[in-house]
Amino acid sequence: MWFEEIPLGNKITLGSYAFTEENIIAFARKYDPQPFHVDKDAAARSPYGGLIASGWHTSSVWMKLVIAYRHGRIAEGEEATQANFVSPGVREIRWPKPVRPGMIVTYTNEPFAKLDWPSLPQYGLLEGKNEAFDQDGTLVYSFINQVLMARRPATSGRADGNVRP
Amino acid sequence: MTDLLHFEDFRAGQIFALGTHTLTPEEMIDYARDFDPQPQHLDPDAAKDLLGGLAASGWYLCALAMRMMVDGLFNRSTSLGAPGVDEVQWRRPVRAGDKVRLDGEVLDRRDSSRPERGFVRFRFSMWRAKETGEDERVMMFTCSVMFRRRASAGSA
Numbered sequence: 001m002w003f004e005e006i007p008l009g010n011k012i013t014l015g016s017y018a019f020t021e022e023n024i025i026a027f028a029r030k031y032d033p034q035p036f037h038v039d040k041d042a043a044a045r046s047p048y049g050g051l052i053a054s055g056w057h058t059s060s061v062w063m064k065l066v067i068a069y070r071h072g073r074i075a076e077g078e079e080a081t082q083a084n085f086v087s088p089g090v091r092e093i094r095w096p097k098p099v100r101p102g103m104i105v106t107y108t109n110e111p112f113a114k115l116d117w118p119s120l121p122q123y124g125l126l127e128g129k130n131e132a133f134d135q136d137g138t139l140v141y142s143f144i145n146q147v148l149m150a151r152r153p154a155t156s157g158r159a160d161g162n163v164r165p
Numbered sequence: 166m167t168d169l170l171h172f173e174d175f176r177a178g179q180i181f182a183l184g185t186h187t188l189t190p191e192e193m194i195d196y197a198r199d200f201d202p203q204p205q206h207l208d209p210d211a212a213k214d215l216l217g218g219l220a221a222s223g224w225y226l227c228a229l230a231m232r233m234m235v236d237g238l239f240n241r242s243t244s245l246g247a248p249g250v251d252e253v254q255w256r257r258p259v260r261a262g263d264k265v266r267l268d269g270e271v272l273d274r275r276d277s278s279r280p281e282r283g284f285v286r287f288r289f290s291m292w293r294a295k296e297t298g299e300d301e302r303v304m305m306f307t308c309s310v311m312f313r314r315r316a317s318a319g320s321a
Contacts, residue, residue: 034240036245067201089223089252092251093253
């Protein structure tokens with residue numbers, strides 16, 4: 001969807017992901033091998049009382065679901081407006097409740113602001129509020145994302161930035 | 166256990182050097198396949214758009230930084246993880262072959278509602294080594310990490 005056409009204040013469900021002992025440990029062994037993420041016994045003795053997912057695992061799954069959501073929309077016939085998506089950053093990442101094996105976490109995104117991005121005028125910066133909930137509806141993750149979205153070209157001939165006669 | 170870094174061992178202004186790492190295409194693509202399968206993170210030939218070539222996923226850089234933080238600091242400390250990250254900035258594309266280093270600067274400390282713990286706020290910066298001139302900061306984020314305090318008579 002072109003930058004101009006994205007509705008603000010419209011919450012979408014990106015998808016769900018089942019966290020398991022296996023995928024929690026596999027992620028953490030590679031990227032976050034703290035005892036409460038990789039070692040069941042050590043986790044049981046920790047203040048968490050059991051294995052919990054790395055926060056970066058919860059974050060990475062958001063990205064995975066965003067890509068799957070976009071692919072799904074395009075498969076349903078939505079126009080593919082850009083080949084790839086780039087972000088200058090995110091903020092206010094919160095992991096208010098540990099994610100544990102057996103949780104099914106559902107992620108949502110709600111665009112709330114559009115900003116100019118002067119260094120790349122053919123793009124606009126979209127800001128969105130993101131939340132994720134466990135199967136009981138408890139918030140386990142939230143943050144604000146930013147993504148550069150292509151603006152609708154003035155004419156179809158300018159889609160790649162070049163003017164052709 | 167006495168070797169572990171506790172809340173009391175951190176002071177504003179301390180800078181922890183957390184190692185260096187040279188990125189390989191394999192590790193970038195491995196992460197991207199699992200979590201960020203976009204052409205600019207997967208395919209050296211297809212990725213000539215916004216980032217100008219194959220570049221690491223920003224979330225991969227966070228995961229890589231985390232690994233360097235755990236290996237370089239947290240696994241020799243009483244860290245209990247972090248409840249969040251205030252701000253992540255992805256400032257420059259990072260590519261295969263780039264040699265990066267990570268450092269963590271202590272910004273400040275604060276008490277926790279739990280007397281046996283405290284929070285230490287860090288700014289973690291990932292730098293790319295340049296052949297000439299100053300290293301270039303490619304990513305940074307700030308976060309407050311919980312640490313246990315040293316045992317005291319009053320701890321409950």
